[in-house]
Amino acid sequence: MSFEHPDRNSLDISAVLHALSDPQRLGMVAELAMSDEPRPCGSFAPGISKSTRTHHFRVLREAGLIEQWKEGTCKMSRLRREDVDARFPGLLDSVLSSQAVAQV
């Protein structure tokens, strides 16, 4: 029922950077950052298959970037912004702002 969510203090910079280095995942994180509301998995990355999406969400979750929980048949996701900011101050901001520029 509960999934693997690494503790705030055990976040690994290499895992975080690797998780963010994939354009697909970076796009997901950017979407999560824009709308502060949790969102079901299915509403992301419409071009890829369900299993690939599951894989990307697991990478993000195991890196500690997102939190996930089930609600009915949906799985919700939320960016762990406070935790990431506490451990790596400024990182998410700089990555996301560069992403925002790229999307204009």
Added chain:
Amino acid sequence: MSFEHPDRNSLDISAVLHALSDPQRLGMVAELAMSDEPRPCGSFAPGISKSTRTHHFRVLREAGLIEQWKEGTCKMSRLRREDVDARFPGLLDSVLSSQAVAQV
């Protein structure tokens, strides 16, 4: 003679994050950031082979993180801090400060 050094404006966030996501390369970048002096390649990452070192330096260079040039038989490396900061403000600082904490 001259190597591939991407233009400041063509730096790719995914390539940069991927380049930094390897612990070996992150260590090299951290060393380069600490001593502002250019350093020969051979003085890095003493545990790994020469060819692996060459490979890592190429990844860093092609991502636009470092600049390299030859001096005699040595090849010098320098962090392209201004360029990276201009393109991705705050990124290098946050990554390097987390790295510094980890090394204490």
Added chain:
DNA sequence: CACAAAGTTCGACGATCGTCGTATGATGCC
């Protein structure tokens, strides 16, 4: 209960990665 919807699991695949050793170049010094 039967069915639909949302995710997961399980191979599988080609591509890329990190690492190595050996051979090869380029440069400086005796």
Added chain:
DNA sequence: GGCATCATACGACGATCGTCGAACTTTGTG
């Protein structure tokens, strides 16, 4: 010139990655 030093080029290897489809589970709804 001969030799040592520093780095590159070229496979090669096992490991990981991103992607997929098919089968399955879980949950809600008729």
